[in-house]
Amino acid sequence: MKYCNRPFEHCYVLPDGRVRICGWTDGTIGNLIEQDLDEIWKGEKAEIQRDAIRNGSFAFCRKTSCPFLENDTLPDLDEEEFDRKTVTSDAPVDFSVACDYVCNHSCPSCREKVFVGDSKYTENVNIMIDKLLPYLDKADYVLTDGNGDAFASPSIMRMMQEIRFARKESRFGIETNGVLFDEEHWEKIKHLGEHNLTVTVTPNSFVPSTYKYLNGGHDTYDKMIHNLYFIKQLREQELVNEYNISIVVQDRNFMEVPEFAKRCIEDFGADQVVIKPLYHWFGLSEDLYWQKDILNPMHPYHKEYMEVLKHPIFKNEKVFFWGAHNLHPAVPHPAYKYKEQLDMVIKCMEDEKLPEKIGKYLKDNDINSIYIYGDEQLSTFIYNILKDIVNVKGFIARDICRKEICGIPVINICDYKPALEDNIIVINYKYIDIIRKDLEILGFKGKLFEMDKFINSVLMLDI
Numbered sequence: 001m002k003y004c005n006r007p008f009e010h011c012y013v014l015p016d017g018r019v020r021i022c023g024w025t026d027g028t029i030g031n032l033i034e035q036d037l038d039e040i041w042k043g044e045k046a047e048i049q050r051d052a053i054r055n056g057s058f059a060f061c062r063k064t065s066c067p068f069l070e071n072d073t074l075p076d077l078d079e080e081e082f083d084r085k086t087v088t089s090d091a092p093v094d095f096s097v098a099c100d101y102v103c104n105h106s107c108p109s110c111r112e113k114v115f116v117g118d119s120k121y122t123e124n125v126n127i128m129i130d131k132l133l134p135y136l137d138k139a140d141y142v143l144t145d146g147n148g149d150a151f152a153s154p155s156i157m158r159m160m161q162e163i164r165f166a167r168k169e170s171r172f173g174i175e176t177n178g179v180l181f182d183e184e185h186w187e188k189i190k191h192l193g194e195h196n197l198t199v200t201v202t203p204n205s206f207v208p209s210t211y212k213y214l215n216g217g218h219d220t221y222d223k224m225i226h227n228l229y230f231i232k233q234l235r236e237q238e239l240v241n242e243y244n245i246s247i248v249v250q251d252r253n254f255m256e257v258p259e260f261a262k263r264c265i266e267d268f269g270a271d272q273v274v275i276k277p278l279y280h281w282f283g284l285s286e287d288l289y290w291q292k293d294i295l296n297p298m299h300p301y302h303k304e305y306m307e308v309l310k311h312p313i314f315k316n317e318k319v320f321f322w323g324a325h326n327l328h329p330a331v332p333h334p335a336y337k338y339k340e341q342l343d344m345v346i347k348c349m350e351d352e353k354l355p356e357k358i359g360k361y362l363k364d365n366d367i368n369s370i371y372i373y374g375d376e377q378l379s380t381f382i383y384n385i386l387k388d389i390v391n392v393k394g395f396i397a398r399d400i401c402r403k404e405i406c407g408i409p410v411i412n413i414c415d416y417k418p419a420l421e422d423n424i425i426v427i428n429y430k431y432i433d434i435i436r437k438d439l440e441i442l443g444f445k446g447k448l449f450e451m452d453k454f455i456n457s458v459l460m461l462d463i
Contacts, residue, residue: 186234
């Protein structure tokens with residue numbers, strides 16, 4: 001049986017207080033600003049997500065972003081060992097502390113400007129750090145995750161300075177853009193080097209012009225290069241136990257990846273070169289994401305990137321692909337999608353018999369109630385069409401943008417519990433394959449309609 005330890009040992013803390021059992025899952029198990037960690041860890045939501053590992057469904061896992069699922073590296077355990085390891089620990093022992101967005105860069109792939117939180121934001125971050133510290137001292141592993149930069153955040157810096165592991169074998173991981181990982185900052189946290197310390201630096205390019213573009217225009221190249229050599233020295237002195245350098249592959253740097261990997265290994269002595277895909281981060285518009293996402297088969301540079309992946313450097317054992325070789329859904333430019341949607345809206349508005357046609361279509365398909373999958377603007381339009389014709393039970397979404405639509409809460413797909421009579425119309429039908437797979441895992445047995453096919457079928461009815 002495939003086993004993942006994270007739901008039983010790990011906790012991932014986000015800047016708004018949300019706690020997940022893993023950064024590659026959907027759905028949260030509590031909020032650290034409002035609750036104590038013990039309450040969250042032992043709560044019902046956490047156990048529901050653990051059950052998804054116990055029953056083998058992995059229902060809450062993002063299978064296209066988790067490196068373990070993507071690369072099929074999860075251990076296969078016999079039943080006895082599986083049962084023993086799927087018992088929840090008294091407290092998490094593995095932490096990803098991703099509770100601060102503060103960063104000294106403004107990479108276009110992540111955000112539009114340098115993020116600096118207001119006093120309330122900072123207060124909440126410090127509340128979370130204070131709640132975490134007693135657990136971190138006893139932890140097996142603590143990672144400062146990449147939502148911001150560890151050295152740019154006063155709160156994360158304080159956490160790193162105050163941690164005093166109870167055991168020498170405890171591990172600590174730092175993710176940073178490298179600009180502030182210099183001799184001065186090292187002096188403040190060098191006690192972490194007494195334990196098992198992993199450092200991951202994310203420069204994204206070793207071409208100065210590309211580097212400057214990808215970090216939001218900040219002229220920090222020379223400092224970054226100096227610090228990469230400095231970390232190399234720490235690695236040689238065994239004050240750093242593992243040294244990783246990563247790159248987020250996108251339109252501006254994909255041609256550089258082979259040389260990037262080569263230099264990481266030969267110049268900077270990296271233990272591992274991590275090749276990451278671009279994710280749809282907060283603050284990244286749909287249009288900009290499309291322009292950068294070369295894993296999209298409809299991107300104009302996609303074929304060129306496929307050729308780049310044939311380079312022999314990628315066979316080096318130190319190169320690790322974190323999903324940067326797997327295709328994303330083939331999605332046209334948002335302008336085309338919006339045009340398609342606009343055309344549908346116009347067609348609907350021009351058809352005076354639309355309510356009658358929808359009523360007939362739903363009756364013919366034995367549909368008395370329906371969910372709308374999606375929290376886009378078009379969801380509101382579809383709701384207003386359907387609300388007087390059929391019982392709209394609610395809205396479902398994966399990455400929630402709007403908490404409610406027309407006064408009705410939007411349910412995270414991970415919190416959705418399908419009933420036998422449920423039917424769903426999917427707004428963002430470009431991702432229908434992923435959505436269908438998610439729903440199957442959750443046990444959905446009803447009818448699933450792609451919005452474009454639904455609308456076209458309705459409009460074709462002769463009344």
